[in-house]
Amino acid sequence: MAEHGDRAAFLGRMRMALAGGAPANPIRPLTPLPAGRLPSLEYAVDLSDMRTRFTEAATAAGAVVRSLGSPEDVAALVTELVAAHHVRRAAVSGDPECATVPDVLSAFDVDVIRPGDVQAVAGADLGITGAVAGVALTGSVVVDSTRAGGRTASVLPPVHLALVSLDALVATPGDVFRGLGRRADDLPSNLVFITGPSRSADIELVITLGVHGPHTLWIGLIG
Amino acid sequence: MSGRQPIFGTTLRSRTAVAVADPRLKASLANATDTFAARKGVAFAQLADPEGARTMARSAKAAVLARLPELLESFADRLLARGVHVWWAADAAEANAHIAAIAASTGSTRVVKSKSMATEETGLNDALEAVGCTVTETDLGEWIIQLARETPSHIIVPAIHRDRHQIADVLNKVAGGDLAAVPEELAAFARARLRQRFLEADLGISGANFGVAETGSIVLVTNEGNGRLVTSVPRVHVAVLGMERLVETWDQLDLMLALLPRAATGQPITTYVSTITGPRRVAAGETEGPEELHVVILDNGRSAILGTEFHEMLACIRCGACLNACPVYRQAGGHAYGWVYSGPMGAVLTPLLLDSPEAPELANASSLCGACWDACPVGIPLQDLLLGLRRRAAPSASRRTKAAWSTWATTWSRPRGYRMSLRTGALAGRMLGGAVAHVPGAARWTGTRTAPVPARRSFRDRWDAGEV
Numbered sequence: 001m002a003e004h005g006d007r008a009a010f011l012g013r014m015r016m017a018l019a020g021g022a023p024a025n026p027i028r029p030l031t032p033l034p035a036g037r038l039p040s041l042e043y044a045v046d047l048s049d050m051r052t053r054f055t056e057a058a059t060a061a062g063a064v065v066r067s068l069g070s071p072e073d074v075a076a077l078v079t080e081l082v083a084a085h086h087v088r089r090a091a092v093s094g095d096p097e098c099a100t101v102p103d104v105l106s107a108f109d110v111d112v113i114r115p116g117d118v119q120a121v122a123g124a125d126l127g128i129t130g131a132v133a134g135v136a137l138t139g140s141v142v143v144d145s146t147r148a149g150g151r152t153a154s155v156l157p158p159v160h161l162a163l164v165s166l167d168a169l170v171a172t173p174g175d176v177f178r179g180l181g182r183r184a185d186d187l188p189s190n191l192v193f194i195t196g197p198s199r200s201a202d203i204e205l206v207i208t209l210g211v212h213g214p215h216t217l218w219i220g221l222i223g
Numbered sequence: 224m225s226g227r228q229p230i231f232g233t234t235l236r237s238r239t240a241v242a243v244a245d246p247r248l249k250a251s252l253a254n255a256t257d258t259f260a261a262r263k264g265v266a267f268a269q270l271a272d273p274e275g276a277r278t279m280a281r282s283a284k285a286a287v288l289a290r291l292p293e294l295l296e297s298f299a300d301r302l303l304a305r306g307v308h309v310w311w312a313a314d315a316a317e318a319n320a321h322i323a324a325i326a327a328s329t330g331s332t333r334v335v336k337s338k339s340m341a342t343e344e345t346g347l348n349d350a351l352e353a354v355g356c357t358v359t360e361t362d363l364g365e366w367i368i369q370l371a372r373e374t375p376s377h378i379i380v381p382a383i384h385r386d387r388h389q390i391a392d393v394l395n396k397v398a399g400g401d402l403a404a405v406p407e408e409l410a411a412f413a414r415a416r417l418r419q420r421f422l423e424a425d426l427g428i429s430g431a432n433f434g435v436a437e438t439g440s441i442v443l444v445t446n447e448g449n450g451r452l453v454t455s456v457p458r459v460h461v462a463v464l465g466m467e468r469l470v471e472t473w474d475q476l477d478l479m480l481a482l483l484p485r486a487a488t489g490q491p492i493t494t495y496v497s498t499i500t501g502p503r504r505v506a507a508g509e510t511e512g513p514e515e516l517h518v519v520i521l522d523n524g525r526s527a528i529l530g531t532e533f534h535e536m537l538a539c540i541r542c543g544a545c546l547n548a549c550p551v552y553r554q555a556g557g558h559a560y561g562w563v564y565s566g567p568m569g570a571v572l573t574p575l576l577l578d579s580p581e582a583p584e585l586a587n588a589s590s591l592c593g594a595c596w597d598a599c600p601v602g603i604p605l606q607d608l609l610l611g612l613r614r615r616a617a618p619s620a621s622r623r624t625k626a627a628w629s630t631w632a633t634t635w636s637r638p639r640g641y642r643m644s645l646r647t648g649a650l651a652g653r654m655l656g657g658a659v660a661h662v663p664g665a666a667r668w669t670g671t672r673t674a675p676v677p678a679r680r681s682f683r684d685r686w687d688a689g690e691v
Binding site for chain 2: 002003004005006007009010011013014015017018019020021022023025027028030031032033037038040041042043044045057061094115116118119122135137138140145146149150151152155156173174177178179180181183184187188189190191192193194195196197198199200201202203204205206208210211212213214
């Protein structure tokens with residue numbers, strides 16, 4: 001931990017520039033902000049049934065969503081994916097939603113890779129993580145690196161399964177972001193919103209999936 | 224000022240002429256800008272009050288800029304408290320030297336980068352290669368232009384000036400084979416080749432879409448996932464943050480992130496939104512992520528904009544919406560702007576950041592129609608700033624030009640002079656009107672225009688006669 005370069009000079013230049021106050025544009029004056037924190041954004045989207053909205057939005061983003069009513073359903077989905085994607089090795093995060101997953105995988109002789117060995121995770125055919133939240137508006141799942149114990153199970157393997165509890169659904173991204181300020185000393189090193197599979201439009205704006213991250217995203221909604 | 228060499232040495236006019244003569248470029252630009260503009264409309268319709276959000280975002284950015292020194296200070300203190308190395312960089316040369324020092328002190332030579340306009344600005348890749356590092360851009364578009372030795376022509380889609388055949392030509396030079404001009408095949412080749420680079424890399428370098436002062440966090444929005452790999456796989460991560468890319472709180476960030484992807488690509492949210500706070504938390508049980516996190520805070524000419532009439536340009540969140548809306552960009556493309564930033568935001572930023580006698584003419588690459596202002600998700604009145612830059616450049620106008628405008632101003636300041644000049648104009652118009660007129664000294668204007676034929680009697684005369 002260290003500081004380099006000249007903080008005092010850096011900030012001094014800025015303070016000098018702002019000594020006369022920030023200039024105003026007399027033709028187009030600013031609208032005053034409400035006092036305190038900014039109000040939450042309102043959306044013209046029906047968010048009353050979060051489960052339905054989450055499923056629609058995640059599907060629109062290219063994810064495949066399954067409802068999992070019981071622990072047996074989790075096992076059945078994992079089993080299905082092992083067959084469908086010819087899984088020999090799977091990276092499994094430390095999230096509580098994944099607690100039963102290693103036993104299911106072992107029963108099919110799938111090697112289970114735990115967080116920490118990034119080179120091994122890169123060789124996995126499937127990555128399975130939990131999620132601290134699901135966002136109904138956008139169909140995003142939110143993965144916390146401290147809770148998961150690592151970062152790469154959701155990005156290096158070509159297929160990602162995210163298990164998210166129905167209780168963890170929130171309406172908007174702001175419902176997650178706005179809580180982060182209170183956790184200054186407790187934030188994970190990486191908190192990532194994942195919405196659909198990896199995509200690029202860098203060649204003629206044609207959407208191609210799986211450019212660096214997974215080409216397929218499965219979401220299991222538990223509960 | 225060091226940093227990337229601009230393509231100047233040519234004039235804006237000649238660069239534009241090259242662009243508009245290229246039919247493939249024209250088709251690519253039309254496709255990209257139309258697609259983005261249409262998607263943007265759909266995405267903004269999800270907001271209950273898009274105009275209200277825009278107004279609030281403009282005021283929120285203004286509030287941050289007014290307190291930027293104290294907010295940067297608390298941002299830096301939060302970073303230090305989370306074990307992050309903080310590097311203050313006054314200019315491009317200092318930023319590049321800092322990052323070279325990080326590479327040296329961590330024994331890093333293999334560098335992977337995710338897209339960062341700030342490091343395009345500083346010419347970081349050349350600086351690192353000069354000290355023996357191998358630098359690989361990993362955003363697909365950036366990798367293509369790195370291999371082609373070009374600069375980005377759009378801040379969101381760097382290789383938009385190339386079609387699939389031209390991209391296949393570039394990638395085939397490294398593939399050594401015959402990749403077909405099929406986007407999926409080209410992308411699959413990039414994935415395989417770049418995956419290896421990620422797993423070997425010592426150092427990952429990213430930009431930063433936002434810094435959040437209250438927790439000392441960095442926020443990155445990406446779609447491909449390369450940003451996540453750059454910031455998670457190598458043992459050292461360096462994030463380069465333009466000093467103005469700060470918000471104070473997470474509720475401000477919520478607002479900015481509702482606007483940025485909607486304005487940029489018409490997505491409600493990008494595939495990945497990464498929030499990064501400190502390096503790997505070993506004590507909390509994290510087993511992956513960089514052991515060291517370095518944040519480079521870059522000035523590079525920005526503090527000279529602060530407090531001036533161009534102050535509001537520092538509110539820019541780099542979405543590219545003004546490029547897609549601009550009638551000049553849509554015809555001329557990004558390379559006509561000569562440096563790393565293009566479109567209206569580039570026409571404002573380049574003359575302000577780059578100490579070059581050739582940069583101010585970029586402010587002329589605008590019709591002042593205000594489409595950029597209309598498109599801007601944070602409401603920057605870009606046309607006012609472009610006009611201001613023209614005004615600033617005006618003392619260098621020729622004596623003849625100044626005399627002509629001053630005569631016009633004097634004449635039209637008096638009713639008598641105004642009427643006389645209208646009568647003379649109408650008479651001249653009736654003599655020349657309808658024909659293609661060639662006026663000496665104004666050939667560029669008259670050469671492509673047909674003069675209108677004025678009415679026989681003016682409105683003013685008819686009004687005076689009680690006819691209207």
